[in-house]
Amino acid sequence: MPKTQSIYLVPDELRGDLTAEEFRHLKRRVVAANKAMGYWYQQIGRDYTSMTAGHVSVKVPGTNTFIVKGRPPDRDLMSEVTLQTLVQIDISTKEKVAGEMEVATPGEIELHTCVYEARPDVISVCHGHSNYAILCGLLGLNPKIFGSEDFGVYDRPHTITSPETGIPMAKALGQHSIVMLKGHGAVAVSALSTAGKLSREGPEDCIMRLIKFEELCQITWQVFTAVGKDYEKYAFSDEIIQEARRLAITSSTRDRFPTPGKDMTKDQCYYNAAMARTFREAIEG
Numbered sequence: 420m421p422k423t424q425s426i427y428l429v430p431d432e433l434r435g436d437l438t439a440e441e442f443r444h445l446k447r448r449v450v451a452a453n454k455a456m457g458y459w460y461q462q463i464g465r466d467y468t469s470m471t472a473g474h475v476s477v478k479v480p481g482t483n484t485f486i487v488k489g490r491p492p493d494r495d496l497m498s499e500v501t502l503q504t505l506v507q508i509d510i511s512t513k514e515k516v517a518g519e520m521e522v523a524t525p526g527e528i529e530l531h532t533c534v535y536e537a538r539p540d541v542i543s544v545c546h547g548h549s550n551y552a553i554l555c556g557l558l559g560l561n562p563k564i565f566g567s568e569d570f571g572v573y574d575r576p577h578t579i580t581s582p583e584t585g586i587p588m589a590k591a592l593g594q595h596s597i598v599m600l601k602g603h604g605a606v607a608v609s610a611l612s613t614a615g616k617l618s619r620e621g622p623e624d625c626i627m628r629l630i631k632f633e634e635l636c637q638i639t640w641q642v643f644t645a646v647g648k649d650y651e652k653y654a655f656s657d658e659i660i661q662e663a664r665r666l667a668i669t670s671s672t673r674d675r676f677p678t679p680g681k682d683m684t685k686d687q688c689y690y691n692a693a694m695a696r697t698f699r700e701a702i703e704g
């Protein structure tokens with residue numbers, strides 16, 4: 420007798436290189452990442468409009484498909500995503516290849532397909548609407564000066580619902596991990612390591628990147644409102660940023676005093692809460 424039902428339920432072509440158990444685990448991670456974004460939305464007060472507007476996807480290794488939050492017919496909230504409300508999408512055709520019949524494909528599906536097509540190294544994509552990213556985009560503020568990572572800018576407020584908007588958005592992302600969508604929000608990605616190593620990245624890193632970007636935009640906005648249009652002069656110089664990067668490489672806190680079994684990203688409280696609920700639902704439901 421098989422140990423799990425999933426051995427029966429998942430056709431080989433949908434799970435690619437993964438075993439049935441690994442495939443189910445990947446789906447749980449997609450659920451947890453979407454839920455974690457939902458909890459974040461609640462924390463930042465965006466749950467009144469944005470709970471249906473964000474989405475996290477993960478590419479299925481060995482296939483040309485990805486798994487993403489779908490749109491169920493009843494309550495469509497990020498904090499309530501379940502294994503049953505995910506859909507699997509073919510990147511080339513944008514067709515739903517797996518998922519419950521009544522669960523629809525997300526409206527901004529080109530946001531995911533266009534990134535996966537432009538960036539074969541990308542393994543996870545997430546998108547959200549958050550206040551400070553929208554404000555900085557609308558006013559043309561430059562959060563780069565208070566951060567250490569560069570990012571792309573898509574200079575249009577449109578939703579990404581066609582290749583006409585998706586292709587230039589993916590082009591604006593370029594090789595970055597973040598693209599700001601002016602007046603709309605942001606998109607973050609996780610990618611395979613450029614050093615040819617197996618990536619430890621996944622949807623968890625993707626949503627944390629989006630959350631950190633929002634924090635950066637919040638700092639930028641607060642400096643701007645405190646000191647006005649000369650805010651850029653309070654940024655660190657290029658020299659200091661280069662020095663900070665060098666020191667981060669040579670003396671990473673994580674590497675100096677590693678904690679066995681701990682991961683700074685995957686142990687974030689939002690994600691842990693979401694993952695615990697996801698597993699409990701998967702077992703009980």
Ligand SMILES: [Zn+2]
Nearest residue numbers: 472527578604
């Ligand atoms: Zn959007």
